[in-house]
Amino acid sequence: MKILGIGNAIVDVICKVGDDFIQKNDLTKSTMKLIFDEKEFKQLLSNLKIEKTVSGGSVANSIVGLSQLKNKVGFIGKVSDDELGGKYEEGLKQENVQYFYSKKKEELPTGTCLILVTPDSERTMCTFLGTAGKINENDVDTNAIKQSEIILLEGYLWDEGDPKKAFDKAITNANKVAMSLSDQFCVDRHKPHFLNLVKNKLDITFANEQEIMSLIEAKNFDEVIDFGKSLKKLLVITRGEKGAISINGDEISECGIEKNLKIVDLTGAGDLFAAGFLHGYINGLSQKECLDKGTEMSSKVIQQIGARI
Numbered sequence: 001m002k003i004l005g006i007g008n009a010i011v012d013v014i015c016k017v018g019d020d021f022i023q024k025n026d027l028t029k030s031t032m033k034l035i036f037d038e039k040e041f042k043q044l045l046s047n048l049k050i051e052k053t054v055s056g057g058s059v060a061n062s063i064v065g066l067s068q069l070k071n072k073v074g075f076i077g078k079v080s081d082d083e084l085g086g087k088y089e090e091g092l093k094q095e096n097v098q099y100f101y102s103k104k105k106e107e108l109p110t111g112t113c114l115i116l117v118t119p120d121s122e123r124t125m126c127t128f129l130g131t132a133g134k135i136n137e138n139d140v141d142t143n144a145i146k147q148s149e150i151i152l153l154e155g156y157l158w159d160e161g162d163p164k165k166a167f168d169k170a171i172t173n174a175n176k177v178a179m180s181l182s183d184q185f186c187v188d189r190h191k192p193h194f195l196n197l198v199k200n201k202l203d204i205t206f207a208n209e210q211e212i213m214s215l216i217e218a219k220n221f222d223e224v225i226d227f228g229k230s231l232k233k234l235l236v237i238t239r240g241e242k243g244a245i246s247i248n249g250d251e252i253s254e255c256g257i258e259k260n261l262k263i264v265d266l267t268g269a270g271d272l273f274a275a276g277f278l279h280g281y282i283n284g285l286s287q288k289e290c291l292d293k294g295t296e297m298s299s300k301v302i303q304q305i306g307a308r309i
Contacts, residue, residue: 004148007059008132009077010111015048032125041128055091065275074098080106106131136162155182178204253287258299268307273298
């Protein structure tokens, strides 16, 4: 198998809202908020009209993108044996992703992410992790990891306790490890751990400009470039309007953004960028070609609703 993703198995529930809804519910636009109380989550959802329900989760979105590019891929993520868990599994199978997890009835339901899309196409997420956040080392299939060229992890998955043990087991048994830093709130919560991972454990790190600057507490982007060079590993950074850059020792490649796109929803842009880049990487393309493929994939997904093409 080319790439095995390990991440939060989350069902995305996509709703269109006005800016007033974001303010009224005390949410910070364009970020992700974790909701720990199922009742609070249901209350939020009760006031909304659902546009679309789709199997999601950051790494799972990347893995589906890789499958659509005809790569042999798999996924590990924890769901419960409930209606959404069944939908989740079915969604992966339809996309030819091998699912290395046998669901059973759990105390907590399958994880759900409420994606609130405002008129400016920005998305604000409220996530109730449910059983996805309870992934542990027993849920991680060692053989599947060893038989994959690369494993892809997400910062969202990293948490003290069982998820950290699952994470460590995956890294220990992997041939190569790629990880997305996921979100600035993740970086801020786990800064020392993430910095250690980036420096010592990961072969490929995906981040956006805010995340990497926060991680290394950089004052300007030149400091990020210097940090990337000193890593001697692959660091891939998306920079919004400024395009994307990859740094591998002294090799630096850049690419711009695609122009004149009809942007509908930015959900999944980073996930699909990672899919395109990794597709190039495992198929022997140059760094510049990998960046171009990432940009092509992210450009496609932002012109539709939802995080999967």
